[in-house]
Amino acid sequence: MAGSMDDFDEEGDDLLASFVENKDDLQNNVPVDFPFPFEAYDIQKKFMENLYLSLDKGQVGIFESPTGTGKSLSLICGALKWLKDYQEKQKRDLEALIAEEEKSCTSCDGVSGELDWITQFAVKKEKQEKLDSAKQKQQKLEKQESRLLEIGKQKQYRKRKRDPLEEEFEELMKEAAPDVQAAYREEIDKVKGQEVDQGDDDLVPEDYHSDEEVKSEDVSDSENSENSEEEVDHVTKIYYCSRTHSQLAQFVREIVKSPYGSNTRVLTLGSRQNLCVNETVKKLKSLSLMNDMCLDLQKNKSKKIDREPSGEAVRKRREKNGGGCLYYRQEMMEDLGNRILTEITDVEQIVKAGRQMKACPYYTSRLSIPLAEVVVLPYNIILHKSTREASGIRLEGNVVLIDEAHNLLETINSVYSVTVTGAQLTKAHSQLSQYEQRFRSRLKAKNLLYVKQILYILNCLVRFLGGRADINGAKQSAGKYETKVLTVNQFLSESGFDNINLFKILQYCRKSQISKKLNGFLEKHPNSEVSVAAEKAKEKNMGVAGFLEEITQNVESSASMEEMQKTNAYKGNEESVVMRSPLMHIEGFFASLTSADKDGRIVLTKQPLMSNCSLKFLLMNPAVHFKDVLTQARSVIVAGGTMQPIDEFKQQLFFAADIGPERILEYSCGHVIASDHLFALAMKSGPMGIDLDFTFGSRENSALLNELGLIVSNICGIIPGGLVCFFPSYDYQNLVYQHWQKSGILTKLERKKRIFQEPKLSSQVEHVLGEYSKSIQKSSGGGSVSGAILLCVVGGKMSEGINFSDDLGRGVIMVGMPYPNIKSPELQEKMQYLNSNFPRDKNGHLPGQVHYENLCMKAVNQSIGRAIRHREDYATILLLDKRYCKESVRTKLPSWIGKNLQKMEKYGPAVAAISQFFRGKKSDTMN
Structure with missing residues (x-):
């Protein structure tokens, strides 16, 4: 199988591009026949022809095909026909290029004496470098094909050794109830993979360096990251996105039924909530907490443990550093990766295989991206830039196919819109104040400065809602109901923290992981809020009655917050999961405030109770975030059963992202019914x-x-x-x-x-x-x-x-x-x-x-x-x-x-x- 040519030097790419331009132009030669599981209808044939043409020309396509007309199969067969043809064309062009350059280098030896020897040498050297570059590219493709053949031939997977405890578990749990099995697995994870308490040292951020040092470190880290990524060759691929996991699973089943089901490497991506098999991580209700726990377990797993003469000493050292995740094992993940690349699987099947092989499906799926030809994933992963980059997705030279795209504008707006409530803001301010008071003497000057600035911003936001940060939001009155819309600059000015550099604040939050530290602090010291309330009661001479009232307010506030989150969860808001600390969610609101003034609005909603007031960042211009997808990908296809009215897509999403009408292809087919x-x-x-x-x-x-x-x-x-x-x-x-x-x-x-x-x-x-x-x-x-x-x-x-x-x-x-x-x-x-x-x-x-x-x-x-x-x-x-x-x-x-x-x-x-x-x-x- 052919691979992508994305990972080679720029000079070789330019040479190949100029060579291809001089060859017969194939982009208008759309195939007459498309492999299809049955005799295709005329509208299906035309659909596949237009799709092939759009992909070959690198266009942005808008495809409308009513449900019931075989849209999914048409997408699969049309897109994969182009992909297979493109792979073969890459190989042919590269072979022809090498032959032509070898011939050119040979002809240089007999060049006429009109040129002096220096010029001859320079010309010969340039041609030889181009030839070497093309040969290097061919060698990488051959090495990649060899690796793929090895994976394809692998039928038996290495059996790992199982310890007696796991053997006993498998035997005893075969006939047990599902809840008993889950409880038993949780206990095993606790025994093997849980960290031991290391005191409060892990709750204090390391010394935060100056902005210049951080900037240089970021550049260095970025370069290292890029160099690391360059070592992995990616084949040209199709990213297929849809709205729900059930729709993605249905698409995977359609690929299996298609003529390409036996020779296409298909990979399904998902979040930790969908793919994690570690019961200790899965039991967490918040996706953010799941992410943090998973990263912590990885960190513990990767800590270097010096070899000791005694096996007991090694065991103790491991116990001290934390056991890591049982499923994050390189050998097992490699076997699982081979399996999911040779067997077309959906999310449920990947999770099942991960459990059986004791390998992490979440990281295995991401490590398998480079060799996959079709990557199936939910909307949010491809549309949200930071999520896309964290997942290891490369758009350059690849195809993005977005199905069920009728609500794409609203989906992008939703992905980048953030709402914070008065209850969240007052709670975050209270928690961070407690954290700052407890670790004030241990925080370095730079850390203390940024923590104070975050507290100041939270205080400004609470005041803007009409409340006070030092009083529980559930007991505060914010006045009458009011709704107000402001631009980002107006909001920053009226709220009173327009003089603070939010880019630096976000950089500090990311580098110091302050929200994660705060969450750990609350987990280890759950009664700290009561203790601080008691100290305040003493300072204000409130007496026993006042102190009891303060505790009551805390309990009611917590209950109110949880009830509100449950209500939001019922409405389908993924961000409204119950969190120990809302600061991590509020950081997302900080990030939205760095948007351009014209691209977003802040909606202020005041209600009689302070805890119910809210601030919402509303994205106005979805094109600003979709532009990266349109410009980086080779081709972007948006498809749906009913895409009308199409003009809105073109105006708000494509034209606004500087995509000209000449690059847009529209196709709308009728129904298969009479x-x-x-x-x-x-x-x-x-x-x-x-x-x-x-x-x-x-x-x-x-x-x-x-x-x-x-x-x-x-x-x-x-x-x-x-x-x-x-x-x-x-x-x-x-x-x-x-x-x-x-x-x-x-x-x-x-x-x-x-x-x-x-x-x-x-x-x-x-x-x-x-x-x-x-x-x-x-x-x-x-x-x-x-x-x-x-x-x-x-x-x-x-x-x-x-x-x-x-x-x-x-x-x-x-x-x-x-x-x-x-x-x-x-x-x-x-x-x-x-x-x-x-x-x-x-x-x-x-x-x-x-x-x-x-x-x-x-x-x-x-x-x-x-x-x-x-x-x-x-x-x-x-x-x-x-x-x-x-x-x-x-x-x-x-x-x-x-x-x-x-x-x-x-x-x-x-x-x-x-x-x-x-x-x-x-x-x-x-x-």
């Missing part, structure tokens, strides 16, 4: 002639709710199987449901179809879907109740990633248009930003208004795309709102829906058309 398998209808009025106006001011009208009930009731009698009905919000869904319940409409519906509602808890989704499916299957056998109706919410748990194929979704109803809250300060600020920085569209509309409409239509497109999942599937899509009859709305629907959309002014003809559609399908089925 046109008569879809009936899309925009309905303007109901059976009583009332306009379907679900705007915010009219949607609670009783007459309108009755009209909606009559429409759904009539439709239930026509549409067989399952009917999925989407509402703009949970509140509106509940409002409609309660009205139907009171008016008797719900009773009429239940006579026709069994009714289900989308649950608020994610854990209940699978159960509801299962019952919904059972009801539809039962109704197929006959009976008065035919099928089921599922009431869902746009943007909820069932609007993405759920397939309502065949009878599960014969009809999809969209009630109203799900516009976001226009009064939201964040949305208003975003619209103002767009109006100030981007031009009007071709119709003269302001970009802020276009963005507002696009947010609505992207949500609509995701929801109505839940139906029709394969070639033989059929369904009807009903858009219930008179605004859907506008031409401007139709153009923002997926092309395969928009071109077939019918607009019905009156209710009667609309129902007749739906009835005729399903009579035709019933007739086709019988025939």
